[in-house]
Amino acid sequence: MCFVDGQTTRAGCKRPLMLAVREHEHHRAAAERAKRTNMSAVAGALVMYVAPAPPGQDEPVNAVPLAAASPRRSREAPDWIPKVLLPQLRLCADLTVTFIDEKAVTKSDLDPQQNRLRLRTDGVRRLLPLLTDDEAAAANLLYDQPRVRRASPMTPPEDDDAVQGRKGMKRLGRKHGGLPMHVVASSNLSIEIKQLELSRWDGSQGTVIKGAGYHDFIGKCGFREDDLVEIWAFKQREFRNFGVNMCDESPLYIVLVNKQTRRAAAARGVAVAGPAA
Structure with a gap:
């Protein structure tokens, strides 16, 4: 580059650089117009029609919030589930781990009198596709059940399988067990x-995780009221290829990840206790 009459020029050329740039842009624009003319000639009488934007959608692109314009990323399971838990359980490493829900641990979830962890309705909807009809029936989830109405609004809410009697005596309700x-x-x-x-109660229609030893199990895991817990689930189905058993059937697994202790439970030499009866 050199300077001629106060303007930058290309070496060996007397024309200013800006003039050369403008000439280049002029030639490129002419080429684009010629290209569009040729395309119109080929199309003949075909006229392109662009439908007008619906009312309220004619804002510029930069007016759309970034969160609305970009698709939402799906949640990823904690690393220790595929890297540590699945190998310990001798399950396929590529087994799909499904996000079920995220909830805060409530006081009733820790109450030994309740002896259960309640799942929210949205979480149950995400869990159902993992179950067969027989499994859903075992959990009392196959069909919607009519909600039991109470005679008096002062009656305490039903939160277990027992129904309160008129004289304060407990009258046991239907025992439908649950899905192991x-x-x-x-x-x-x-x-x-x-x-x-896993079971749904007839009266309150609440879906719960329950069973003998639940309270001791939750206490051993260190759950506290208001802890934020992610709930994940997976189940391996039996798969046979030309008569050869490639994968065995596994039970349904529900994983409770306490986000307050998630870092401490990361997969670094963590021990895995076997299933307790």
Whole structure:
């Protein structure tokens, strides 16, 4: 480059650089017009029609919020589930781990009188596709049940399988058991596994995780009121290829990840306790 009459020029050329740039842009624009003319000639009488934008949608692109313009990313399961838990359980490493829900632990979830962890309705909807009809029926989830109405609004809410009698005596309701499954929970020192049941109650229509030893299991895992817990689920189905059993059937696994202790439960030499009866 050199300077001629106060303007930058290309070496060996007397024309200013800006003039050369403008000539280049002029030639490129002419080429674009010729290209469009040729395309119109080929199309003949075909006229392109662009539909007008619906009312209220004629804003410029930069007016759309970034969160609305970009698709939402799906949640990724904690690393220790595929890297540590699945190999310990001898399940396929590429088994799909499904996000079920995220909830805050409530006082009733820790109450030994309730002896259950309640699942929210949205979480149950995400869990159902993992179950067969027989499994959903075992959990009392196959059909919608009519909600039981109470005679008096002063009657305490039903939160277990027992129905309050007129004289304060407990009258046992229908026993429908539940779907046996394994619940996995991460604690500060290890990963605990407990065999429990998934069931929906007839009266309150609440879907719960319950069973003998539930309260001791939750206490051992260090859950506290208001802890934010992610709930994940997976189940391996039997798969046979030309008569050869490639994958065995597994129980349904529900994983409770306490986000307050998630870092401590990361997969670094963490111990995995076997399923308790």
